[in-house]
Amino acid sequence: MTSSLSNLKVSLSPHQKQAKSSRFSLPWVVTISYLSFILLLPLAALITKSLTIGTGEFWRIATDPVALSAYEVTFVTALVAGLINGIMGTLIAWILVRYQFPGKKIIDAAIDIPFALPTSVAGLVLATVYSNNGWIGQLFAPMGIKIAFTRLGVFVAMLFISLPFIVRTLQPVLLELEPEIEQAAWSLGASDTQTFWKVILPPLIPPILTGTALGFSRAVGEYGSVVLVSSGIPFKDLIAPVLVFQKLEQYDYAGATVIGTVLLLVSLLLLLLINLLQQWSRRYAR
Amino acid sequence: MLAKLKISSILLPIALLYLALLLLIPAIAIFYEAFHQGFNVFLTSINQRDFWQATILTLIVTAITVPVNTVFGLCAAWVIGRNQFRGRTLLLSIIDLPFSISPVVAGLTIVLLYGKNGWLGDLLASLNLKILFAIPGIVLATAFVTLPFVAREVIPILEEIGEDQETAARTLGASDWQVFSRVTLPNIRWGLLYGVLLTNARAMGEFGAVSVVSGSILGKTATLPIFVEQAYKNYQAEAAFGAAAILASLGVLTLILKEILESKTKHT
Numbered sequence: 313m314t315s316s317l318s319n320l321k322v323s324l325s326p327h328q329k330q331a332k333s334s335r336f337s338l339p340w341v342v343t344i345s346y347l348s349f350i351l352l353l354p355l356a357a358l359i360t361k362s363l364t365i366g367t368g369e370f371w372r373i374a375t376d377p378v379a380l381s382a383y384e385v386t387f388v389t390a391l392v393a394g395l396i397n398g399i400m401g402t403l404i405a406w407i408l409v410r411y412q413f414p415g416k417k418i419i420d421a422a423i424d425i426p427f428a429l430p431t432s433v434a435g436l437v438l439a440t441v442y443s444n445n446g447w448i449g450q451l452f453a454p455m456g457i458k459i460a461f462t463r464l465g466v467f468v469a470m471l472f473i474s475l476p477f478i479v480r481t482l483q484p485v486l487l488e489l490e491p492e493i494e495q496a497a498w499s500l501g502a503s504d505t506q507t508f509w510k511v512i513l514p515p516l517i518p519p520i521l522t523g524t525a526l527g528f529s530r531a532v533g534e535y536g537s538v539v540l541v542s543s544g545i546p547f548k549d550l551i552a553p554v555l556v557f558q559k560l561e562q563y564d565y566a567g568a569t570v571i572g573t574v575l576l577l578v579s580l581l582l583l584l585l586i587n588l589l590q591q592w593s594r595r596y597a598r
Numbered sequence: 599m600l601a602k603l604k605i606s607s608i609l610l611p612i613a614l615l616y617l618a619l620l621l622l623i624p625a626i627a628i629f630y631e632a633f634h635q636g637f638n639v640f641l642t643s644i645n646q647r648d649f650w651q652a653t654i655l656t657l658i659v660t661a662i663t664v665p666v667n668t669v670f671g672l673c674a675a676w677v678i679g680r681n682q683f684r685g686r687t688l689l690l691s692i693i694d695l696p697f698s699i700s701p702v703v704a705g706l707t708i709v710l711l712y713g714k715n716g717w718l719g720d721l722l723a724s725l726n727l728k729i730l731f732a733i734p735g736i737v738l739a740t741a742f743v744t745l746p747f748v749a750r751e752v753i754p755i756l757e758e759i760g761e762d763q764e765t766a767a768r769t770l771g772a773s774d775w776q777v778f779s780r781v782t783l784p785n786i787r788w789g790l791l792y793g794v795l796l797t798n799a800r801a802m803g804e805f806g807a808v809s810v811v812s813g814s815i816l817g818k819t820a821t822l823p824i825f826v827e828q829a830y831k832n833y834q835a836e837a838a839f840g841a842a843a844i845l846a847s848l849g850v851l852t853l854i855l856k857e858i859l860e861s862k863t864k865h866t
Contacts, residue, residue, distance in 0.1 A: 339673035343689075346670045350741050351695060354707030357717050361710045404613045411610065419614070421853050425621045428849035430803030430823040431701075433842040436830050437624045440631060447627060448619060472620055533700030535806035540827060553702040553806070560706065560810060565715060572706045579698040583691070586698075 355576075362573040365566055373570040378546045379555065383574070385463060386532055386551040393470035394528030401478030401527070402520055408479070409486040423480070426473045431536025438469055439541040461543045466551060469537040474527030481523030485516065485593075518593035525589055529582040533575065625846070631835070632843035640843070643836035648817045652825035652841070658733065659808075659821060660801045663740045667797050671748020672790070678749070679756030690753075696745045704742045705810025708735060731813040736821065739807035744797045751793035755786045755863075788862040795859065799852040803845060 362370065373379065407413075408420050426434065442449045442459040449459050459465050489512070497507045535553040542549040544558065552575055559568040632640050678690055696704065710716050712729040722729060729735045767781045783790075805823040812819040816828050822841055829838035 339676045342670060342673040343677045347674070347692065347745075350738065350745060351692065354704075354711045354738075354742065355695075357711035358703070358707040360717075400613065400616050403609055404617065407610055407613050413610065419617060421857060422617065422621050422625070424853055424856070425625055425849070428799060428803075428852050429625075430805050430826070430845050430849075432805040432823040432827045433628065433803075433845050433849075434624070436826055436838055436842055437628045437631070439830075440835075441624050441627045447623060468620070472624070475620060529698055533698070533703070535700060535702045536809070536823070536827075540830065553700045556700075556702045556706060557810060560709065565710070565713075568706055569710065572703045575700050575703050579700065579703075583694075583698045587691070 358569065358572060358576065361565070361569045365570060369566070370570055370573075373567055374574055378550070379552075379571055379574075381547045382550050382552045382555045382571070385466065385549060386553070387578075389463065389467050389551070390470050390474075390528050390531035390534075393467055393474055393531050394524045397471060397475050397478050397527050398520055398524035401475055401523060402482055402516070404475075405479045405482040405486055409483060410491075423476050426476050431473070431534070432540060434472060435469060435537035435540025438472060438537060439465070442468055442541070460541055461549070463542075463549045465541040466538050466549050469541045470531035470534060473534050473537055474531045477526040477530060478520070478523030481526060482516070482519050485519045489515065518589060522586060522589040522593055525582060525586045529579060529586065532582070533579060628839065628842050628846045631839040635836070639836060640840050643834070644840035644844070646837065648820065648829075649825060649837065649841060651817050652820045652822045655733070655736070655820070656802055656822045659736050659740055660798060662737050663744060663801045664794060664798050667741055667744050667801075668748050668790075668794055670745070671750075671752060671793060671797075674749040675752035675756055675786075679753045680761065693746050693749050696743050701743055701804065701806025702810055705739050705807040708738050708742065708807075708811050712738075730811055731815070731819055733819075735811040736808050736819065739811045740801050740804050743804050743807050744800045747796040747800065748790065748793035751789045751796070752786050755789040756782075759785050788859055792856070792859045792863065795852060795855055799849065802848060 365373075404423070408416065408423075439460045441447050442465060444450065444453045444458060444460070446460070452459060457464070459468060494507055494511055497511045498504075502511070533553060534551075535557065538551055539554050539557070542551070542554070544550050544554050546555075550558075552571055556568050556571045556575065559565075559571065674689075674693055678686060678693075709730060712718055712722060712735060714723070727734075729738070763781050763785070764777050767777045772780070803823055804821075805827070808821055809824060809827070812821070812824065814820055814824045814828060816825065820828055822845055826838050826841045826845065829835075829841065
């Protein structure tokens with residue numbers, strides 16, 4: 313049965329190829345038209361709108377002091393959050409892959425909480441828990457550290473939403489890493505530190521960087537959780553996505569367009585960087 | 599041996615403390631805040647017109663977006679997973695774009711296209727069609743941000759199973775639809791469901807993009823996630839946490855279904 317099938321397949325394959333090369337079959341039409349309608353047309357509207365603003369005016373709005381401070385709060389806070397999660401996420405992924413402890417399955421599932429919660433819910437609960445009289449905020453308040461409604465609140469929200477990216481990027485790589493190699497290193501007389509720096513870490517660097525970049529990219533674009541946990545005051549804790557929203561609320565379409573275009577360009581650059589990092593990871597894996 | 603001791607005695611508690619502070623305590627706090635005054639307070643706090651309107655709107659938007667994006671996702675997955683052509687990688691990156699674009703920017707693009715001063719603003723006004731601050735705009739914004747999920751999950755499965763079975767069915771005289779419904783669909787079903795689950799979760803929970811295009815008018819254009827924000831801003835913390843607990847329960851349900859689907863996809 314199977315052999316006769318494969319014979320048929322061989323004899324009919326030229327016909328098959330011809331049928332498949334037709335570009336105007338239904339799935340093609342649906343894919344291209346839907347993509348254009350939902351995604352490309354709106355993006356084109358943003359880009360043409362920003363082109364009509366004019367270079368001088370664009371530059372003036374994009375480098376306005378409020379905008380510059382919003383970029384600084386957004387990018388620096390997201391970068392620090394990404395880097396901290398780069399370290400903590402690696403540690404968590406390592407523990408989840410290599411160690412057995414009670415409640416491990418629940419902890420593993422809990423990593424996806426930030427994916428599963430709407431961002432406004434995340435913002436609401438972070439603002440409550442990290443406020444001065446919240447469960448966690450009250451531990452820091454006596455030290456004079458305010459978290460909610462300050463830049464630290466933005467930081468906590470960015471930590472929250474970017475954590476799953478690094479853990480979920482690293483877990484499959486760690487699963488493939490063979491403990492035998494570490495044991496071989498030890499048995500050859502390498503110390504723990506040598507084993508860590510020379511055997512364990514090198515193949516993990518590309519996925520750690522990929523996960524960190526994914527988390528950073530998500531943190532840069534985050535709006536919902538940050539808008540609830542921060543006060544949105546310029547030069548203090550105003551981030552670029554919230555600035556876009558504020559400008560839209562004031563019917564300042566040119567302003568929103570310019571800041572939005574800057575954010576779009578940054579995300580495209582980050583996407584490119586992430587693709588390069590993923591290619592690097594794949595080459596390392598081979 | 600020493601390394602093991604170090605990790606389990608120092609690093610494990612650090613990692614667990616970090617997870618507790620960042621994820622677990624906040625997750626528990628949602629339910630505590632919603633229910634600590636008793637189930638009746640929870641019910642009365644959410645039993646208001648604005649909440650029910652937000653629930654209905656969320657269900658309508660999800661009911662439109664999820665099927666439409668599923669059909670698109672299947673088509674896109676077939677185009678990419680079953681064809682080799684120039685620009686394939688580019689098409690894949692374009693489909694992935696919504697993952698990297700800020701939801702606020704996604705909403706902004708829709709405002710600039712359909713808004714009063716937008717490209718299609720005059721045309722829509724003359725046709726008396728309202729897109730922004732109405733259901734169509736919310737659907738468009740939700741469709742934008744949930745676009746990649748189904749295609750993303752189905753493409754790798756299509757590539758992995760290969761074309762042999764489909765080719766066999768076709769040579770036996772099956773039509774395109776028969777090949778799809780009897781051969782391809784059963785093979786990709788768990789991955790497809792996984793993609794639909796993620797689309798559904800994001801569609802019900804999208805906040806940023808919807809916030810920009812909807813105007814967040816309570817009782818009119820507020821979805822559940824926006825109701826949470828608006829109630830909180832209006833000092834109705836109980837109502838905010840009540841709705842938040844419902845959304846969080848849906849999130850927990852999503853995570854459980856996700857675990858189940860993940861174990862299914864590993865078997866095939």
